[in-house]
Amino acid sequence: MEPRPAAPGPCPGDSRVAAAAAAAPASSLNPAEARAEPGRRAPSVAAVLPAGGSGERMGVPTPKQFCPILERPLISYTLQALERVSWIKDIVVAVTGENMEAMKGIIQKYKHQRISLVEAGVTRHRSIFNGLRALAEDQPNSKLSKPEVVIIHDAVRPFVEEDVLLKVVTAAKEHGAAGAVRPLVSTVISPSADGCLDHSLERARHRASEMPQAFLFGVIYEAYQQCSDYDLEFGTECLQLALKYGHINAKLVEGSPDLWKVTYKRDLYAAESIIKERISQHICIIMDTKEDKNHVGHHLEEILKNELNHVEVTSGALCPAGRDLKQIILEQCYNYVCVNVLSSDFEETQRLLNMLEESNLSILYPVVVISVYFLDYKSVHFDQKMENLMQIREYAKEVRKRNILLCGLLIYYPQDEQKLQASLREGAAIITTLIKERNSGLVGQLLIA
């Protein structure tokens, strides 16, 4: 089963957000507490991410860890997933000299924290070894300290959850080594020298070894120090090194399907769809709450709730103090429907946009804002008012620079109740489409329901 979509991580640059996230149950997990042995010291944990790959299987010139998803490089999503876990003290990323400056730019732009960069080696194993060396404190001027347990993860597995990280760390502390595994999707076979089937392996008796893995630092560091050039050049599996050189049979932990490795172009498509789906799970409808409960804005809210029954639809107010809305922004809602009840200008929308810009919410994901107007446009001619609304194009261009996708939506508001319901449903369908697609190509449009 596909896991339930998780809330995206807190915006790491916003200390209020970090505080809110730390207060949430998921982030209060702790390797020591989880083992239900109160008083026992939690192990210090660091993570190493080899990110030196060239991505040749992708068929594109950009290494896959730097391929953009919603305009942000894949590796930034993976860093975000690790950063959310407060008990991971240091995250060491191994990148090639060629990509070092680009990586620094990514860390700065997306405000990643607790990241150290080391130079990647020519193979995955050499990159990991470089990362471990940086943690081993035998390097001069290192700001890093040697952890008790080290997580090894791939830069191209962005959907790793705290839960599985905790499981591998806990198991590593007990067994010395641990790794996530998954059932095989295809049967594995062994070919003969002439390219024919020699034998096939029983699927139920084998597992695919995935990431994350975790090790007692001493175990894996010693294994790397002992291992041969052949291992460093051609090996791929850290669990195998712990077995070969440390005589440790790693504990295997069943992982969820979302641990899969972004390998081919289709995996980028899949990752983009998953991310879009995750950030579309919460829609905030903003309207003047002093309004009559029977107001058409509430009807729209009801229809959205009914049609998107897996989506959380909440409503907030910009006034009096706008405290509600600040809370909703803090909870990382990436979708806003601003119902303009009293006016046909952009005052309310403008205030919302200002709040969003101040919050830094759109640093990590594009935020969709839909400014809704009600008008009996079939009885009135397209007039000055309509032209006013067209100004949304200019606002949209401006906020687009800050990753906010603004559209207008004019909903037909006839006297006839049945017709009104029909146009509200149409409006809800357009809102759903704009949020789902999250495509910057349509910003500034005034859509009509």
Place this chain on the structure above:
Amino acid sequence: MEPRPAAPGPCPGDSRVAAAAAAAPASSLNPAEARAEPGRRAPSVAAVLPAGGSGERMGVPTPKQFCPILERPLISYTLQALERVSWIKDIVVAVTGENMEAMKGIIQKYKHQRISLVEAGVTRHRSIFNGLRALAEDQPNSKLSKPEVVIIHDAVRPFVEEDVLLKVVTAAKEHGAAGAVRPLVSTVISPSADGCLDHSLERARHRASEMPQAFLFGVIYEAYQQCSDYDLEFGTECLQLALKYGHINAKLVEGSPDLWKVTYKRDLYAAESIIKERISQHICIIMDTKEDKNHVGHHLEEILKNELNHVEVTSGALCPAGRDLKQIILEQCYNYVCVNVLSSDFEETQRLLNMLEESNLSILYPVVVISVYFLDYKSVHFDQKMENLMQIREYAKEVRKRNILLCGLLIYYPQDEQKLQASLREGAAIITTLIKERNSGLVGQLLIA
């Protein structure tokens, strides 16, 4: 490397299309010719598709082969891929009794041909066995004839190309059995009884066994007749049966990454994106070719050609005889930009829509039609003309029923050349977005560039 996107298959219900497809090089491949032994008889080939799975790994109640992609069930794409290959004489699909009527409905709706249905067994092997029995001519009233070579493929691998089908059939004729393989993405490990690592397999020495596979009919049918209940219940690999009971070491054929099996929800997302990308590779711009070469419509065409340099942009004319356009429709172009040069009504668009409806083109994929108008809307008031254009909503609702997605696009047409270029670029960006997203939620909108 991801393979180049292939043209989608011909519409099987349209005999003109079938003729055009048969004339194309890809479909003139033939198992005998390919072996470069002229005069040698081509083997008769049939295919068996087990489609009885419940799709429990997907986490959705619908079995994955029936999950919709662009509103069409996944299995229909796989049938389309096999149907395109003219030398596959029969396609036998095994479905559960529960899904038999739904499957018949799919065959009728999408005009699939050469399909026979048999009842699925409780396991994959039993379903395949049922399919083979239907081909073995020992069934009363069977319209099928026993083939020399049988292809076995999965209903949930929609992107199979003629090339790999030909390779496995040719190899099966020579070796008795053949199957597509891929490099392993993850290391495969063998766990011990207590859930720890026993050993890991060397990745380079193993392969993932994928589909399609092909067999001399006698070889695989005899293997199934001999094989044990245990094999039928717990086995998954046909190549293994050919080895165990027929003592045949199947030839392994390297497949492309697009042979992957749609297994998880993310795979459906990936498949949808791949299909959308494939049908967006050709845009036809329709305008009155008697027009001045410097007309703004040609500027728009140039910009689209420059910005979408991987996309084929052609132009066609509705008059005098509209023969050009008919040819373009026959070649399965799913994207039309109708530039309304002389009028602000829907006459030209209406004629295009009529031609599309007659062609049956939209049976397999949603067709995008964008009706473009040029207007200096900043100097004139929104007037009657604008309201005329809004009628596009009614047209759009009507053609939506026949899987045609119609939108309007009003491009700002100022006297200033530089401003005109800017609005043309904006128009091209909107066209690109509408084609890429292919979302029915925005049909009938009048977008503004």
